[in-house]
Amino acid sequence: MRLKRLYLSKYKNLNDFALNFTGSSFIDVFVGKNGTGKSNMFEALIEIFRQLYEKDFQVGFDFELEYEIDGSDHFVGWEWIAERYYKTEDGERKDVKKVAKEDLPDNVILYYSGHNEKVARLIAEYETEFKRTLKVANEGDTREFIGIGKTYKSLLLSVLLLQPKGCKARKFICDKLGIDSVGEELHLVLKRPRYARQKDYDVDPFVPESRYWKALGITQTFLDHLDTVAKSKSERIRDEGYIPQGKEEYKDRYELFLDLKDFQKKFKKVSSQELFSNLDNLKTIEMLDHISLAIKLKDGTEIDVDQFSDGQFQSIYIYTVVELFRGKNCLTLLDEPDSFLHPEWQFDFLKQVFEIADDSVVNNHVLVTSHSAITLIPHQEKKINIFNLKKKKIVCHPIEKKKAIDTLSKNMIQYREDEKILSIIKEVQVEHKPVFFTEGSTDPKILKTAWRKLYDTRPPFHILYAFSCDYLRRLLQDERVLNEAKGMPIFGMFDFDKAYNEWKHILGDKTMLESDPYKGLATQVGTKNSYALMLPVPEVPEIERQVIKDKPTKTTFAHNSRMGIEHLFYGAPGIPEYFKSVDQPGGGTLLEVSANKTKFAEKIVPAIAPEHFEVFRPMFEFIKSKI
Incomplete structure (x- = not known):
């Protein structure tokens, strides 16, 4: 199943709207500002297919739709006039009830998160009618419309x-x-x-x-x-x-x-x-x-x-839909499914679909609307469909992917076909240095300051923010990043909290390269020139109790620990005032950063005396030994 052309006479703000689906991928992505008609196009398609599936449902607008199923082209058109008839491509008029079931897609699948009330209502109406007959349904009487939410x-x-x-x-x-x-x-x-x-x-x-x-x-x-x-x-x-x-x-x-x-x-x-x-x-x-x-x-x-969290579910949703309906002729509509995903999940959102689209035929035409520039980066198509208002009329036309990303991000994200988020590959290629990935956005500033305080030189590696612990782990394991490193090692530093699980995933059943948490736990990613590090623990009683379970054996609370990079400075004069004590369920308290983290990294940390950066030295020496 693949749509080829859509024409709408007038549907909400889509007047005399025509769209050709010319891409080669089974996924077509549509972008545009709010109010430009992306969701309205989905609503119109839902109404069109409801009319094609149901005997008693009729739309209130003219339309033409061309699509392909199993190599055969189909054309349906509807003129909203007194006679209400279908007009085939050769001009012959056919009654709406005579569209053969085998000439229609097996299913129209819709993901909706609740933000579009019209879409939810259209699906609810269809399901209500379907429920009336399902108790006595026979083989083949499964519903064509499948609305899937949380x-x-x-x-x-x-x-x-x-x-x-x-x-x-x-x-x-x-x-x-x-x-x-x-x-x-x-x-x-x-x-x-x-x-x-x-x-x-x-x-x-x-x-x-x-x-x-x-x-x-x-x-x-x-x-x-x-x-x-x-x-x-x-x-x-x-x-x-x-x-x-x-x-x-x-x-x-x-x-x-x-x-x-x-x-x-x-x-x-x-x-x-x-x-x-x-x-x-x-x-x-x-x-x-x-x-x-x-x-x-x-x-x-x-x-x-x-x-599992809703974010985790959304991150695999499109994958499950493509897999479950593999081999069936389907149209899948995803209306801004990435809106609330973390950046690393947005980046993987489309990429993961192509992992399952191997040699098997994908008959599922997936239409996705999005606001995210990050989502577009791994898309296989060179061009992206964008909705714009031109001369008081909404139009949708393909533009170069780079331009679409620049438009959505307002040039905040630099894009190259071989780049990843934050120009990771570019950073490796410009200067032949190792890369040090961090979990936190302010960590690079702090690490650069720490290196200068200890060695009075510039760090011999690039320090880059990797969005989150999950994405950091995958970067350390990514063969493409390792290949672009040109033989240089790459490093990643995890916070000592729930991120421990990601670090432990890399460790597996191997022996740690560094088992002392006060020096920063370290392991190698398989046999690759890639190393995963945990934040070193400062010998400050207030912080130790949040990480160290038994000091003589140096056993930690693992993923139940609570320590970020800012905690390493708690023992310095004046720093405790930037923390607050938070009560925990069941008793006890934890120290959390109360200051603005960006201000802390840029203004507070540089003023701290060099001796309070010694906690970083064992980790830096480990890195130096691998360069």
Whole structure:
């Protein structure tokens, strides 16, 4: 499935609007200022396809749409006049009801975060109509429109994690989210669905036909298949199976604890697409109340699948959609899905999609609107579609990617085809020096000051901000960065807090190159000329208690530590006044920086006496030994 041309007579601010989809990638990105019509184009496409899918839905504007499915071109047009007819490309008039189902995409998938009320309403209207028939739906009667928001986090992740260990998509999700292993059971909670509100649908344990509130069609078929899966074994006492309502409203539900290995065996021939579709049907009729898998992260933390943050979910959302609907003819609309992502996740947002688009045919045409210059950098297309107002008319036309990035960033981001964020590659190539990446934005200023205080020279390496601990880890492991380093080593310094997990991920089961936290823990990235360092701990009692668990053995609190680069100066005269004591749940306090960090790095740190920078010396000496 691929759109080729769209024409709208008048839809909101899109008047006499024409757009040709000329890119070669299966992803088309649209940028532009607020109010230029990006979201309106998505709304119009939703209405057009609703008219094509549904018998009784009609749009209130003229349109023409050309698209390709499986190598065949299709043209549909609608003129909003009294007769209300379709006009084919050769001029023949056809009734709206005669558009063949096989000539339409299998699905239109939409991600919406709630900021566009019109989009949410259009999808809600469609789903309401679909719910009326789903109880008795037969094979093939799955919904064409799939609106996915934050409530789909557990469902999307669970479907992919239920796949065998060797599955490429499952491995990607585990690597991206730091998952070490998945538990041994699948937990499902099913509640009374929307169609079964009347008493006639009550479950009677002695009447088999009443199981699952008398579900029929494909819903019943899937639930019958689910019943063949063995129950997981547990020594815990818990409610299982059907639980009558009684006096508690939260009951009248099924609690299913299924053995994961047996589930994978029984559903071996069920594709991830089909599994998602079946579970999505249960969700749509409001029967699926909860789905979860126990997960163990690489740092040893045990969580449920729904405990990942919304940001983490958004960072893999487009990947899961492309994978789950691989091979199907789909149109996917993502309206500013990167708006609230951290910069390093924005940078990876499109790049990760191409990692799964290997030799397989991608029939999913993905349209993305964005405001982020960072999101555009790894996009494979040389040109980007931009919405502009010209002569009181909204137009969309392709421009060079560099110009689009400059427009969005107002020239704050310098772009080259072979550059990464903050001109990382350029910095390596301009002067043959190693690169020292930092997690914090003000760390480079402090490190440069520290080097001058200790050695009275300029640092023999470039110091660059790498946005976050997650992105810093991946930079240290990135072969492209290592190749551009021309044989010179690269270094990265992590804060002693939750960033410890990223550092520990690099360490793995290797022996540390430096195991003394007072000198700065250090490890090598595999056998590469790349080194990951932890902030050294100052011998200041107030700071030690936030990092050091047992001083004689130099054991730390690992990821539960709380120390940033500013803490290293706490022992200097006058510095404690730039910190505040914060109460912690369950008792105790932590010292946190209360001063503006930029001002602290630029004004306060340079005035500190040289002896208070000695804490950096062991780490700097380690770096010197590797250059």
